[in-house]
Structure formats: C-alpha cells, structure tokens
Amino acid sequence: SAVISQKPSRDICQRGTSLTIQCQVDSQVTMMFWYRQQPGQSLTLIATANQGSEATYESGFVIDKFPISRPNLTFSTLTVSNMSPEDSSIYLCSVGTGGLQETQYFGPGTRLLVL
Amino acid sequence: SQQGEEDPQALSIQEGENATMNCSYKTSINNLQWYRQNSGRGLVHLILIRSNEREKHSGRLRVTLDTSKKSSSLLITASRAADTASYFCATEETSGSRLTFGEGTQLTVNP
Numbered sequence: 398s399a400v401i402s403q404k405p406s407r408d409i410c411q412r413g414t415s416l417t418i419q420c421q422v423d424s425q426v427t428m429m430f431w432y433r434q435q436p437g438q439s440l441t442l443i444a445t446a447n448q449g450s451e452a453t454y455e456s457g458f459v460i461d462k463f464p465i466s467r468p469n470l471t472f473s474t475l476t477v478s479n480m481s482p483e484d485s486s487i488y489l490c491s492v493g494t495g496g497l498q499e500t501q502y503f504g505p506g507t508r509l510l511v512l
Numbered sequence: 513s514q515q516g517e518e519d520p521q522a523l524s525i526q527e528g529e530n531a532t533m534n535c536s537y538k539t540s541i542n543n544l545q546w547y548r549q550n551s552g553r554g555l556v557h558l559i560l561i562r563s564n565e566r567e568k569h570s571g572r573l574r575v576t577l578d579t580s581k582k583s584s585s586l587l588i589t590a591s592r593a594a595d596t597a598s599y600f601c602a603t604e605e606t607s608g609s610r611l612t613f614g615e616g617t618q619l620t621v622n623p
Contacts, residue, residue, distance in 0.1 A: 401554075430610075439600060440555075440613040489554060500545065501602075501611055505554040 399424055399492050401504035409510045410480055417476045418507045420490035425470035428493040430501065431463070435486045443488075446473040480511045518601060518614040526622050531588040533617040535601035536581075542604045544577055544584050545611070549598045558586075558599075593623045 400423040410416050420429065429446040443463055444452040452465040467473045477484050487508050491501045517536045525531055535544070543562045547555040561568045561577045561584070568575045574587040588595055598618050602611040 439615045440602075442610060442612075445610070491555075500557050500560055502557065503547075503555040 398500075399426060399502045401490060401492060401502060403488075403490060403504040403507050405507060406505065407508040407510075409512065412481050412511055414480055415476055415478045416480065416509060417474050418488055418490075420473045420475070420504055422471045422492050426492040427470070428501075429467060429473045430491045430493070431465060431473070431475045432489045432491065433486045434489060434506070440489065443475070446475075477509065480509075482511045485509055485511045518599075518617050520617060521615070522618045522620070524620040524622065525591055527591060527593055529591055529621075531591050531595070531619055531621070533586045533599050533601075533619070535584045535586070535614050537584075537601075537603045537612075537614075538582065539603070540606045541579075542606055544575075545602045545604070546573075546575060546584075546586050547600045547602060547613075549600065549616075551597075555600070588619075591619075591621045593621050595619060595621045 402421045404419045408416055431443040432440040433443055434440045442455050443458045444454040444465055446452050446465050446467040448467045448470055462478055464476045487506045489503050489506045491503045493499045493501045519534050523531055541563055543560050545560045546558040548558055549555050559570050559573055559575050561575050563579055572589045577584045598616045600616045601614040604611055
C-alpha cells in the first residue's frame with residue numbers, strides 16, 4: 398500500500414481567490430487522480446494527473462478552473478481557481494499502480510470552505 | 513454521472529447485528545471495490561472483487577458480485593459501533609483504470 402499526504406488538510410478561502418492543494422506519495426506511482434466530494438455526496442473524478450504531460454480532465458471539469466501539475470512520480474498539485482462558494486468540497490487525491498484490477502489508495506483529503 | 517447506485521442511503525442498526533448494503537451499476541466492469549469513509553475523511557479500501565469472482569470474504573466482511581444483474585452486496589457481520597461510517601462501492605470499467613463511485617450508504621451502529 399501507499400502512504401499519501403495532502404496539504405493543507407483544510408482551509409477557508411474568500412471567493413475569487415485560488416488555492417493549491419498538494420499531494421505527496423511515499424513511493425513512485427504511475428497513476429494519480431484528483432476527486433471532489435461535495436457536501437453529503439459521493440466522489441466525482443476531476444482528472445487524472447499524468448507525469449510529464451497535461452492532465453486528462455473528466456466531463457464538466459476544465460484546466461482553467463482546475464490546473465494540475467505532476468512534476469514527478471510522487472507529487473501532484475491541484476489548484477482550485479477563482480473560487481466560489483460552490484467549490485466548497487473535500488478534495489481527495491488517490492494513487493494507483495496503473496494496472497487493471499488495482500486498488501486505489503486515497504489521501505486524507507483537503508476540506509475547503511469558500512465564503 | 514455516477515454509475516453506481518447504492519441502497520439503502522442510510523442504515524441504522526444495533527451493535528451485534530449484521531448490516532447489508534447493495535450496489536448496482538450499468539456498464540461492464542473489471543472489478544468492483546468497496547471503500548469506507550469516516551466523517552468526511554479519506555477513503556479506506558475494504559475489499560476488491562473481480563468480475564470473474566462471485567463471493568469474497570475478509571474478516572467480518574462478505575462481498576458478493578452478480579455480473580448478470582450488475583449488482584453487488586456488502587455484508588458486515590457482528591457490527592460494532594466503530595463500523596459507523598459511509599460505505600461506497602466503486603467500479604473499474606473495462607475501458608480503463610478509472611473508478612466510478614456509487615452514492616454511498618451511511619451506516620450507523622448504535623452501541
């Protein structure tokens with residue numbers, strides 16, 4: 398299994414500002430994913446963070462709003478840009494080894510409140 | 513849109529009772545996974561069942577998979593107050609390694 402940390406664990410932000418969330422893994426992994434969990438709801442995949450190339454975004458999510466970096470195999474960042482109260486959610490990163498039939502391991506999440 | 517639908521949405525039982533949660537999905541899958549989440553924190557992986565498996569056990573957990581009905585169930589036996597959490601199923605579709613999560617079941621185990 399992989400040990401994943403996220404920073405910050407929580408934040409309160411003003412609308413119109415941006416927040417960058419960091420995800421660090423204790424070992425090299427092929428796949429890193431970013432999810433959003435809105436209050437009381439399930440997880441929705443935002444994008445797959447690809448090392449050395451642009452992230453792959455899911456329908457409804459765009460790079461201008463959620464820019465992602467993946468400089469190496471152990472680290473990724475997600476920025477929530479020009480925030481509004483609707484962006485208040487838990488943001489979680491997860492990792493997998495890239496093969497099929499593989500478990501994904503999740504970080505502890507970043508709880509974001511936008512005022 | 514979410515592929516998985518779970519029922520019940522909420523379940524409240526007494527300690528020692530069994531808890532059963534169900535999950536349905538729509539597409540062909542490689543596997544189905546169950547996760548637990550405590551109070552909006554990170555997800556903990558519980559069990560993975562492959563599409564060619566019908567039943568799997570892990571401790572007090574029993575998972576079944578019926579690919580003809582596109583459904584799965586998670587049974588927690590002899591529940592404990594510490595089992596109180598949200599439980600999510602997630603499917604890995606045959607098209608790739610992305611996971612699609614169900615809506616979740618909030619389980620409350622009363623001491």
